[in-house]
Each structure stands twice: as structure tokens, then as C-alpha cells.
Amino acid sequence: PARIDVLDTVREAVDGLRPIAESNRLSLRLEGVSVDVFADRDRVQQVATNLVGNAMKFTEAGGEIHLSVASGPNGFALITVRDTGIGIMPNDLEKIFDLFFRVQGQVTQEPGSGLGLAISRRLVELMGGEITAQSEVGVGSTFTFTLPEAASKA
Ligand code: ADP
Numbered sequence: 001p002a003r004i005d006v007l008d009t010v011r012e013a014v015d016g017l018r019p020i021a022e023s024n025r026l027s028l029r030l031e032g033v034s035v036d037v038f039a040d041r042d043r044v045q046q047v048a049t050n051l052v053g054n055a056m057k058f059t060e061a062g063g064e065i066h067l068s069v070a071s072g073p074n075g076f077a078l079i080t081v082r083d084t085g086i087g088i089m090p091n092d093l094e095k096i097f098d099l100f101f102r103v104q105g106q107v108t109q110e111p112g113s114g115l116g117l118a119i120s121r122r123l124v125e126l127m128g129g130e131i132t133a134q135s136e137v138g139v140g141s142t143f144t145f146t147l148p149e150a151a152s153k154a
Contacts, residue, residue, distance in 0.1 A: 001127060003150040006037045006044065006077050007069045013048040014067060017056070025061040028052070032069030035077040037147040039127045044147065047123055047131075050116040051081040051143045057110040058141070059085030076129065076146040087137035096133060097121045120145075 007030075014030050021028040037044075048067075055065045063084040072078035088096060088103060095101045100114040117131075124131045128148045135141035 001038050001040050003036050003038060004041050004044070005034050006039070006079065006147060007032050007034045009039075009041050009044050010048045010067060010069055010079060013045040014052060017049065017052050021056060021065065024056060026056055026059055027064045028056075028067075029064070030067040030069075032067075033071065035069060035071045036150040036152075037077045038150040039129075039147045043123045043127065047120045047145060048079070048081070050120045051145075054116065054143075055081055055083035055085060055141070057112070059083045063140075071149065072146060075149045077149050078144060078146055080142060080144045082140065082142040084140040087139055087141055088133070088135040089137055093133060093135055097131070 011030055014028060018028060052065060052067070059065060065084075066082045068080045068082075070078045070080075092103045096103070097117045098114075099118045101118075102112060102114040121131050124145045124147070129146040131143065131145040133141060133143050
């Protein structure tokens with residue numbers, strides 16, 4: 001881990017996914033403020049790529065994926081990935097971070113391993129943060145992860 005600007009780091013990952021978003025006719029937006037966190041740049045990008053990748057898989061053409069980076073309470077940066085996709089039922093929502101878990105019978109049967117979110121949770125926790133999900137079927141899903149802010153320079 002090192003001092004990194006999390007907005008910058010997430011932007012790089014998001015820019016790499018723009019071509020896929022465009023070819024799927026998905027709007028992909030990122031907004032927020034620069035926040036210095038103490039984290040591993042490659043791993044933060046891996047988590048962001050997983051979350052945005054999922055959002056793109058489970059959102060129909062014409063939908064929106066919106067990321068935001070903010071400085072949250074208690075010295076943690078807050079990174080949110082919100083989609084207007086198919087959503088996740090409450091029963092499934094409890095299990096999506098489990099190894100190999102995939103929601104059955106989804107309208108969009110997308111390829112996948114069920115590993116992405118389990119790995120993302122592990123990585124975020126190793127960096128001292130947390131990852132959570134909220135969702136409403138037919139409305140969309142929001143994934144949020146936190147990372148410890150780096151102590152101010154000075
Ligand atoms: P994978 O996407 O490879 O199957 P993940 O661990 O990343 O594995 O995700 C687990 C499951 O959670 C997915 O198969 C899907 O059913 C559900 N899921 C994850 N992200 C979303 C999302 N943004 N919208 C709807 N369902 C999702």
C-alpha cells in the first residue's frame with residue numbers, strides 16, 4: 001500500500017472500461033473529489049473493475065452506471081458504484097459475496113465464475129476497508145467500498 005489519490009486511481013480503471021460501456025450503450029459517469037488513501041493502486045483498480053464490470057453485465061442497454069468518490073466520516077474514503085440494472089433479490093443479496101455464488105435464473109445469463117465479489121471483499125478488507133451492497137429488483141444496485149484515508153501531509 002501507498003498514498004494514492006483514489007479518484008485518479010478509479011478514473012483510470014473506469015477509462016479502461018469505456019469502450020465496453022459504449023458498445024453496450026451504457027452511460028458511464030464518474031464524479032467526486034480527490035481523496036488520498038493508503039492502499040494498493042492495482043488492487044483498488046481490480047475492485048473497481050470488478051464492480052463496474054458487474055454493473056455493465058447486469059444493466060440493459062440504455063442504462064446508467066454512476067461512480068462517486070467522497071471523503072466519508074471517520075477517516076474513510078467512500079467509493080460507490082450505482083447501476084440501473086436488474087437488481088438482486090434480498091435472499092441473494094446476502095450471498096453474493098460468497099465464493100462461487102451466482103444468482104440463478106437471471107434474465108441476463110452472463111458468463112462469470114462467482115468469484116469476483118468474494119475476491120473484491122477480501123482485497124478491500126485486507127486494505128482495511130469494507131464493501132457492502134444494496135439493491136432493489138428492477139431498479140438497480142449500489143455497491144460501496146471504503147478505504148482508509150492517508151494521514152494528511154504537513
Ligand atoms: P460473477 O459476476 O463472475 O458471476 P461475482 O462474484 O462478481 O461473480 O458476482 C456474483 C453474482 O452477484 C453475479 O453472478 C450476479 O448474479 C450478482 N451480481 C453482482 N453484481 C451485480 C449487479 N451489479 N447487478 C445484479 N446482479 C449482480
